[in-house]
Amino acid sequence: xxxxxxxxxxxxxxxxxxxxxxxxxxxxxxxxxxxxxxxxxxxxxxxxxxxxxxxxxxxxxxxxxxxxxxxxxxxxxxxxxxxxxxxxxxxxxxxxxxxxxxxxxxxxxxxxxxxxxxxxxxxxxxxxxxxxxxxxxxxxxxxxxxxxxxxxxxxxxxxxxxxxxxxxxxxxxxxxxxxxxxxxxxxxxxxxxxxxxxxxxxxxxxxxxxxxxxxxxxxxxxxxxxxxxxxxxxxxxxxxxxxxxxxxxxxxxxxxxxxxxxxxxxxxxxxxxxxxxxxxxxxxxxxxxxxxxxxxxxxxxxxxxxxxxxxxxxxxxxxxxxxxxxxxxxxxxxxxxxxxxxxxxxxxxxxxxxxxxxxxxxxxxxxxxxxxxxxxxxxxxxxxxxxxxxx
Amino acid sequence: xxxxxxxxxxxxxxxxxxxxxxxxxxxxxxxxxxxxxxxxxxxxxxxxxxxxxxxxxxxxxxxxxxxxxxxxxxxxxxxxxxxxxxxxxxxxxxxxxxxxxxxxxxxxxxxxxxxxxxxxxxxxxxxxxxxxxxxxxxxxxxxxxxxxxxxxxxxxxxxxxxxxxxxxxxxxxxxxxxxxxxxxxxxxxxxxxxxxxxxxxxxxxxxxxxxxxxxxxxxxxxxxxxxxxxxxxxxxxxxxx
Numbered sequence: 001x002x003x004x005x006x007x008x009x010x011x012x013x014x015x016x017x018x019x020x021x022x023x024x025x026x027x028x029x030x031x032x033x034x035x036x037x038x039x040x041x042x043x044x045x046x047x048x049x050x051x052x053x054x055x056x057x058x059x060x061x062x063x064x065x066x067x068x069x070x071x072x073x074x075x076x077x078x079x080x081x082x083x084x085x086x087x088x089x090x091x092x093x094x095x096x097x098x099x100x101x102x103x104x105x106x107x108x109x110x111x112x113x114x115x116x117x118x119x120x121x122x123x124x125x126x127x128x129x130x131x132x133x134x135x136x137x138x139x140x141x142x143x144x145x146x147x148x149x150x151x152x153x154x155x156x157x158x159x160x161x162x163x164x165x166x167x168x169x170x171x172x173x174x175x176x177x178x179x180x181x182x183x184x185x186x187x188x189x190x191x192x193x194x195x196x197x198x199x200x201x202x203x204x205x206x207x208x209x210x211x212x213x214x215x216x217x218x219x220x221x222x223x224x225x226x227x228x229x230x231x232x233x234x235x236x237x238x239x240x241x242x243x244x245x246x247x248x249x250x251x252x253x254x255x256x257x258x259x260x261x262x263x264x265x266x267x268x269x270x271x272x273x274x275x276x277x278x279x280x281x282x283x284x285x286x287x288x289x290x291x292x293x294x295x296x297x298x299x300x301x302x303x304x305x306x307x308x309x310x311x312x313x314x315x316x317x318x319x320x321x322x323x324x325x326x327x328x329x330x331x332x333x334x335x336x337x338x339x340x341x342x343x344x345x346x347x348x349x350x351x352x353x354x355x356x357x358x359x360x361x362x363x364x365x366x367x368x369x370x371x372x373x374x375x376x377x378x379x380x381x382x383x384x385x386x387x388x389x390x391x
Numbered sequence: 392x393x394x395x396x397x398x399x400x401x402x403x404x405x406x407x408x409x410x411x412x413x414x415x416x417x418x419x420x421x422x423x424x425x426x427x428x429x430x431x432x433x434x435x436x437x438x439x440x441x442x443x444x445x446x447x448x449x450x451x452x453x454x455x456x457x458x459x460x461x462x463x464x465x466x467x468x469x470x471x472x473x474x475x476x477x478x479x480x481x482x483x484x485x486x487x488x489x490x491x492x493x494x495x496x497x498x499x500x501x502x503x504x505x506x507x508x509x510x511x512x513x514x515x516x517x518x519x520x521x522x523x524x525x526x527x528x529x530x531x532x533x534x535x536x537x538x539x540x541x542x543x544x545x546x547x548x549x550x551x552x553x554x555x556x557x558x559x560x561x562x563x564x565x566x567x568x569x570x571x572x573x574x575x576x577x578x579x580x581x582x583x584x585x586x587x588x589x590x591x592x593x594x595x596x597x598x599x600x601x602x603x604x605x606x607x608x609x610x611x612x613x614x615x616x617x618x619x620x621x622x623x624x625x626x627x628x629x630x631x632x
Contacts, residue, residue, distance in 0.1 A: 020598050024610065027595035034588035035617060038581045080584075178575060221574030336574030345570045352563040355594075359556040 018098045026092045033088070037079040040071075049187070093172045096165050103162040110158055113143040113150045116367045116378040123388040126375045128368060131385065138382075140364075152365040160361060164354025167347045174344025182338040189260050190214070191230045191330045202337060211288045211329040221341070223334045227288040229280055230260040230330040235269045238320040243271050260330030261292060268299070272321045275299045281309055288329035296323070397451065400444030401463060401499045407437040408470065408492040415484035430484050431472050434491075438471040441495060448502075449515070449628075458623040461523045462498035465622060466491045468527025469534065473547070483538035490530035494619070519627035521561050522586070526622030528554035529593075533615035536608035548600070551611055554618065555593045562590040585621045592617045 005012045016022060041059050044052040060068050060077060075082045132142055132149060140151040183202065190196060195206035203217030211230075214222040234256045235243040244253035246268045259265040265278045274296055281291040295307045296318055305318060316323040338344075366379035377385055411433035418426040445463040469491035472484075532551035538544050565586065566576050577583060596610040 020601060024595045024599040024602075027591045027598065028610075028613070031588045031591035031595065031617065034584045034591065038583075038585035038588060038621075175576065182575070184575065221572075223573045334573065338574045341570055341574055344576055345567060348563055348567050348570065348576075352559060352567075355559045355563075356556055359552050359559075359597075 014098065017095060018102050023092075023095055023099070026088055026095060029088045030085070030092065033079045033082075033085045036076060040076055040079075042080070043078045089172060089175075093169060096169050096172070100162065100165040100169060103158070103165055107155060107158040107162060110152065110154050110365070113145050113148070115148075118378050120369065120376040120378045121381075121389045122371075123368075123375045123377045123385060126377075126385065126388050128370050128375050131368060131375070134384075135382070147370040149368045150365065151368070153361060153363065156357065157361050157363045160354050160357030161363070162354070163350050164358055167350025167352070167354050170343055170347030171351055172347070174340035174342075174347055177340030177343060178338040182336070182340065184337075185335045187225070188333045188335055189262060189330055190333065191232075191258050191260055191328045193328075194258075198335065203335075205333070205335055207331055211331045214331070214333065216335070219337055219339065221336045221338065223336070225332040225334055226286070227329060227331045228261055228286045229288065229290050229292050230258065230328040231265075231278055231292060232326040232328045233257045233259065233267060233276070233278075234324040234326075235272065235274075236322045236324060237272075238322075243269050243321065245269060258328055262330065262332070269321065272319070273299055274305075274318065274321065275302075276323065288331070289327065292325075294323075294325065395447075395451070395502070397444050397448045397459075398499060398502045400440050400447060401495055401502065404437045404440035404444065404466070404470070405492065405495050405499055407433050407440065408488050408495060411437065412485045412488045412492065415488070427484075434470055434472045434484075434488065437491065437495075438467055441467040441470060441491075457501045459498050459501045461519075461526065461623050461625065461627050462494050462501065464520075464523045464627075465527040465530055465619060466494035466498060468524065469494060469530035473531070473535075473550075483542050483544050486538040486541055487531075487534040489537065490534045490615075494530060513629040516627055516629050518561060518565070519625050521557060522618075522622045522625045523627055525554050525558045525561065526619045528557065529615035529618040529622075533612050536604075536611040540604055540608040546604070551593075551596065551600075551614075554615075555597050558586075558590050558593055558618065562586050582621075582625060585624070589614070589617045589621045 041056055041063070044056055056077075060071075064071055071077065075084070079085055128149070132151075135151045136142055139153070141154050143150045143152075185198060188196075188198075188205070190205065190207040190211075192207050192209050192211045195204060197204050198217075203220050205214055205216040205220065205222060207214050211227055214224075216222050233245060235245060237243055242255040244255060245257045246253050247257060247259075247266070253270070257267055259267070259278060261278060261280045267276050267278075268274070269276070275298075277295040277297070279293045279295075280286050281293050284290045289312065291309045291311045293307070293309050294314075294316065296305050296316070297303060298305050306316070308316065310316075310325055312327050314325045316325065364380045364382075366377060366381045366385070369376045369378070377389070381389070411430050414426050414433070415430050417423075418430070441463050445460055445467060448460050448463065470488070472487070528550045532554055535547045535550060539546055565583070569576055569578050569583075592614040596607070596614040599607055599610045602610070
């Protein structure tokens, strides 16, 4: 081995890098990382919601107690973002690239008949023409260079590993692209017919009137996390004048308020001394057009004046004020920009075809040779031929 | 432990598997004719008892958070003899029964887990069921490689190939759906990472299938354990409550 290395070090390195064993070690390392990530609560993204971060911190403290700092030092709560995990992915990509080159070379090399390197075994009770017919019937390709016959599954059996390696590389490339240039905004709440420009001018997104679908700028993907009821509120005096509405004491008065009922919502009509409470009806599942409970209080003294449940648009007269409520459902969205989406998808499709094809149609090559008194076999013999090997 | 119909069926199946393993061991020392056939029949009976137990558990509206259904279904797949059963050495049967026995025994233990009040079992979740089937095939593959190493028996590849192919389909289609719907492969759930981890472990076992038998067995067992743990924790019932 050392002699071989000294004679041709690059060849030895190439063979080691493309060996099954190296691939196995890398795959197991990454699998271990992902299994740990699945079992332990992982740290939310650094620029994410502080509430999520606080929730994660309290969860790990409660679950692991005094072991938490040690586990955190070991990086068990940030596995996929760790240097080791990324290094393993990079090494896997390198290994796959070299193996892809080798797969391509093998596909080309095995186009023609090759000389076997293994040991020949005498096969008892085997008639060569019958065996060759049987092998052809099993969709093997048979090449002959009398007296030598080679049976294999070229080109498909060699093509599937090529597809699997190429697909895996594309997949990793797609992940890299999305990691470098992609971004995601979670929990973006929009009300029907609302259009917003995303932070840092990263595009725009607009919800349709019924909050059923969203239009967005190019390259974005919007996923609906939840839908719920929302209301646009206006208060009109008997004189037909719009009254000012306030959501908080320090908020600027406005004549129209749009409220997404993600939770209980309150608003005040100071001129009429009214407080309005809006909540999704607790007896219904929360949907875009589910009923809304409206409670109106006189303030002071905080006495409930009226309570009703509305569905869709409604007008509620209270004393000399008419409350106009227009249904404006909301949707909570996750918006993703992933420039590597198509690369990842194409990689996944190729990987699936390659792996499933390899499982159904694995590489198998064997040679048969007509000898004076018997037939000899070499290579990965079919099980029927394997039973005929003379010991 | 409450004497429910489920525990009776699963308990009987465990007993049958223990008896089958005992008979197979006994046959190694005293070759009484008829024992191999009895072991075969016992393994089929255990499989039938387990499937009845699984159906009873599903029908009965038991605690859906306990992994009983997954464990029993995996044991059901691992228990019956395979098409190659007769060609294997008799010692092999002990090792082939072992995964099913461990899974059924663990399921029996979980049956006694406290029942959540007000829970109703919903319909079966297709992905959860497919992952469970993978786990069962993985358990079969683990038993076969164990017997291959211990008895130098023939190498039977179909359970590990089937488990890997099915797992590839599940993980690949889940990732494709995520890419299509969410725009990204990872949505951030633990089950996704677990599925990817189990797939990579099987991919490692698949890549190492030309390695020496002991290494191949080690890789298959690691992959099977990761898959069984994943399947046991994967939700198999849609919540109808």
